[in-house]
Amino acid sequence: MGNKPKVSNAIIRRLPRYRRYLGYLQTKGVKKVSSNELSEMIGYTASQIRQDLNTFGEFGQQGYGYEVDKLYKEINRILGLDREYRTVVVGVGNLGQAITNYTYYYKIGFNIMGLFDVNPKIIGNWINDVEVMDCSRLEEYVRKEGIDIGIICVNRENAQEVADSLIEGGVKGIWNFAPIDLVVPEGVAIESVHLSDSLHALSFMIKNMDPESDRNR
Amino acid sequence: MGNKPKVSNAIIRRLPRYRRYLGYLQTKGVKKVSSNELSEMIGYTASQIRQDLNTFGEFGQQGYGYEVDKLYKEINRILGLDREYRTVVVGVGNLGQAITNYTYYYKIGFNIMGLFDVNPKIIGNWINDVEVMDCSRLEEYVRKEGIDIGIICVNRENAQEVADSLIEGGVKGIWNFAPIDLVVPEGVAIESVHLSDSLHALSFMIKNMDPESDRNR
Numbered sequence: 514m515g516n517k518p519k520v521s522n523a524i525i526r527r528l529p530r531y532r533r534y535l536g537y538l539q540t541k542g543v544k545k546v547s548s549n550e551l552s553e554m555i556g557y558t559a560s561q562i563r564q565d566l567n568t569f570g571e572f573g574q575q576g577y578g579y580e581v582d583k584l585y586k587e588i589n590r591i592l593g594l595d596r597e598y599r600t601v602v603v604g605v606g607n608l609g610q611a612i613t614n615y616t617y618y619y620k621i622g623f624n625i626m627g628l629f630d631v632n633p634k635i636i637g638n639w640i641n642d643v644e645v646m647d648c649s650r651l652e653e654y655v656r657k658e659g660i661d662i663g664i665i666c667v668n669r670e671n672a673q674e675v676a677d678s679l680i681e682g683g684v685k686g687i688w689n690f691a692p693i694d695l696v697v698p699e700g701v702a703i704e705s706v707h708l709s710d711s712l713h714a715l716s717f718m719i720k721n722m723d724p725e726s727d728r729n730r
Numbered sequence: 731m732g733n734k735p736k737v738s739n740a741i742i743r744r745l746p747r748y749r750r751y752l753g754y755l756q757t758k759g760v761k762k763v764s765s766n767e768l769s770e771m772i773g774y775t776a777s778q779i780r781q782d783l784n785t786f787g788e789f790g791q792q793g794y795g796y797e798v799d800k801l802y803k804e805i806n807r808i809l810g811l812d813r814e815y816r817t818v819v820v821g822v823g824n825l826g827q828a829i830t831n832y833t834y835y836y837k838i839g840f841n842i843m844g845l846f847d848v849n850p851k852i853i854g855n856w857i858n859d860v861e862v863m864d865c866s867r868l869e870e871y872v873r874k875e876g877i878d879i880g881i882i883c884v885n886r887e888n889a890q891e892v893a894d895s896l897i898e899g900g901v902k903g904i905w906n907f908a909p910i911d912l913v914v915p916e917g918v919a920i921e922s923v924h925l926s927d928s929l930h931a932l933s934f935m936i937k938n939m940d941p942e943s944d945r946n947r
Contacts (some may be wrong), residue, residue, distance in 0.1 A: 525934050526927075526931060529926065575888065591934070592937070593938075596934075662936070685936045697808070700939055707750075710746035712905060715905055715919055716810040717742050718742065718919035
């Protein structure tokens with residue numbers, strides 16, 4: 514691990530955005546971009562962008578800027594997107610199915626090897642050539658198949674138990690959609706998408722943007 | 731707006747978490763909680779929690795703590811969750827349907843009044859008693875029905891155009907799932923859920939947690 518830089522959570526959040534904008538520039542055929550141009554698009558300051566990217570190496574040339582293709586590829590490598598991940602989805606309700614289809618259609622390197630549910634009506638179904646299996650087989654499957662990432666789309670009450678099975682089975686990371694902050698040991702990465710928190714933040718912003726809202730209702 | 735406190739984005743992100751934990755305490759029948767106990771559960775410091783809550787008023791009593799029911803209700807009010815919102819979902823693919831079902835089943839005060847898509851195969855379908863309409867009617871519908879929030883689940887290429895129609899129609903906020911940072915005028919709240927950014931952050935964390943990962947693949 515010696516040569517890996519310490520990276521703050523804030524940078525981890527910014528890197529995927531850089532990648533997103535660089536991917537957009539690629540689709541537009543843009544070959545070169547300066548930190549000032551990136552700044553205008555993304556909204557971070559140019560010096561912030563230069564500093565972030567310098568954390569990982571020397572990608573730009575003073576007075577020339579960045580080569581879009583090269584920087585995109587470098588950021589992919591930094592983000593660990595230069596490899597594929599073996600994943601399972603646990604909880605194949607609406608959201609689980611949406612996430613399954615999302616990763617399937619976009620071919621983004623997160624390959625869904627297995628689907629799991631507790632509902633006998635769903636177990637045995639096939640979604641995009643993957644069978645839905647019984648949750649009781651989860652840990653064994655994860656271990657046997659060398660699964661890297663578990664995607665949790667079950668309800669709050671069962672999420673920690675599912676996480677424990679995934680961890681026992683040996684996953685390296687968990688993408689959690691259950692509305693709960695999961696406890697994971699060191700060495701397991703955890704990333705949560707709390708949809709209700711996001712919606713409530715929006716609600717707050719609306720309330721505090723619109724002085725009339727109390728009167729209108 | 732005079733008596734509304736200026737609130738940082740960081741607090742806006744923390745408030746829904748407070749709400750989530752207080753809701754959990756309610757289901758456990760807990761009546762009273764101290765900032766220290768909240769701190770242990772949520773992971774923020776007790777003084778951070780007291781400071782956050784003090785921004786909005788005097789909810790606790792020194793040496794006694796917070797009444798769970800009362801604080802939950804107050805946070806609901808602060809977050810603007812003491813009212814209902816009229817919403818539309820634009821883009822009724824997998825993710826759009828998942829979000830529609832999510833808001834429908836959980837009865838969380840964000841009522842979906844209309845669904846919109848451009849796909850003739852989907853237009854005219856009904857999902858949870860709501861008909862899927864043609865996107866060409868979006869702006870007119872939003873205006874006529876007094877829609878508060880537009881939920882964007884279309885692809886990146888069409889997202890800004892959809893946002894413009896929603897804004898023209900008069901929405902107060904947009905919940906955006908398209909992988910693009912939308913441009914909205916002042917007075918319109920915008921909250922984005924960038925699923926791919928989240929997944930890429932997870933990938934980064936996995937890569938940087940596991941020194942063996944390069945060798946294993």
